[in-house]
Amino acid sequence: MRLSTKGRYAVMAMADLAGNATDAQIPGDPKPVALADIAARQDISLSYLEQLFAKLRRGGLVTSVRGPGGGYRLSRPSGELRIADIILAVDEPIAATRCKTGSTKGCTKTGARCVTHDLWEELGQQIHVFLSSVSLADVVERRVLGRAKPCNDLGNELSAEMAGEIAAAE
Amino acid sequence: MRLSTKGRYAVMAMADLAGNATDAQIPGDPKPVALADIAARQDISLSYLEQLFAKLRRGGLVTSVRGPGGGYRLSRPSGELRIADIILAVDEPIAATRCKTGSTKGCTKTGARCVTHDLWEELGQQIHVFLSSVSLADVVERRVLGRAKPCNDLGNELSAEMAGEIAAAE
DNA sequence: GAATACTTGACCATTCTACTCGGGAACTCT
DNA sequence: AGAGTTCCCGAGTAGAATGGTCAAGTATTC
Known part of the structure; x- marks a missing residue:
């Protein structure tokens, strides 16, 4: 998106x-x-x-x-x-800079799926889900206001200290 | 972000x-x-x-x-x-196109905070929280993979039908 | 001191953004 | 009918941002 x-x-x-x-x-x-x-x-x-x-x-x-x-x-x-x-x-x-959109087409020159592929895919999902909920x-x-929640039901390594940093950021 | x-x-x-x-x-x-x-x-x-x-x-x-x-x-x-x-x-x-970043500075020409201000602010938060959790x-x-969850703990008007659409999208 | 590797700054081609302009087509009034 | 209002569409464009390159350094090790 x-x-x-x-x-x-x-x-x-x-x-x-x-x-x-x-x-x-x-x-x-x-x-x-x-x-x-x-x-x-x-x-x-x-x-x-x-x-x-x-x-x-x-x-x-x-x-x-x-x-x-x-x-x-x-x-x-x-x-x-x-x-x-x-x-x-x-x-x-x-087209998200290599990593052809959508499909699992190769994004590296060797044709393999790059390490960060899943991350961008997932981020896109996250944004889409949020904007679809509004x-x-x-x-x-x-x-x-107040809809952005950490919402990590599966293992996240967000320590209390880090969560504080996030709240303070920007 | x-x-x-x-x-x-x-x-x-x-x-x-x-x-x-x-x-x-x-x-x-x-x-x-x-x-x-x-x-x-x-x-x-x-x-x-x-x-x-x-x-x-x-x-x-x-x-x-x-x-x-x-x-x-x-x-x-x-x-x-x-x-x-x-x-x-x-x-x-x-600087997010009018809507000066961060503060509540006016984004319309009258100096008021525009209707969509909160939305972008919240979207930014959502992205930041997600990318901070990884x-x-x-x-x-x-x-x-699998971290993007609807996560609407407060009232969302996402009907079952619409949720289906979202899952099917892209 | 020569090779390696980071540092800095200037520069550039291409793409995207946020428009403008000009003309046309549909529609409603008088 | 025709004049005015509104949407419709395509082409063009100045300026900024992106995604780089190139050249001239400086620091460090062998």
Whole structure:
């Protein structure tokens, strides 16, 4: 999973859309949100937003309405839209520097799987699981803080001293 | 926390160093590993490795020995070196596109904290906690797989159906 | 003192980001 | 009908970051 500012902008815009929709639950919601409004509120260039929303629309996350009074609407209620989906829609999955994505293709020149392969694979999983556990509604309602937990049910060598360091870091 | 290929290369090199050291536990270990060897094994350019190890040395993760037979040595046993430390040493913490890093400085033009601020903060924490729970020894001994767990002890709206989707994804 | 190996700094090609621009197509009003 | 509003799409682009190379050192050992 790629993590760039493009993805961040997309989530910002989607959060804005979710927060400023009159009521996304009703299918015949009469008021889509115009990109120009989002651009003004979030201070993102309109043309750039258009690019992002083109991808979001292709990804089935939003629907569009053209003409005066038109704009964008969430395809589903915000509680059902996961952050991971938004980021995957706009950030095409990068080939993670050797280690061909996904499969167990060789990453060293000898064709073997490199030592760190599992680590990046696992980190990607970790990020994906986290971002899949957060919905757009969670972000809008600011119910995100405090979710990061060590959660090592299998043997971790995190001593008490080290855990303290982590808490103090940054 | 930044996640670039630079960090990946650094972890690869450190794993190589840990795996090819005669015995890093003994203080007076007579055989440091030369960068040229690591470069050959990992297929990374020597000059690039030099840059990485300069930062790793400044970060106190490795010690260097000059002259013939010289090279680099882990500063501590590999079980005590966390992956997070390696990445932090080589990848200077980026300013996360508005949202000034760390503090609660305003990220919108009005100076308020943006809606998505908490999300990125929390994601950063999640990544940091994960990478801090993995030691260099874990990577070398390939004891990494299966650590990514949903771990949502507080209310998550992940339905059974969605959890299935996640498992199937990618 | 010669060989080895780390140290430093300048430099460079390529890629990515975050846009802009220009035109077009659908739609709704008057 | 036509004018204005909005989405749609493709090409282009300045600037920064990535991932390196190259050259000239300095320290250490044999």
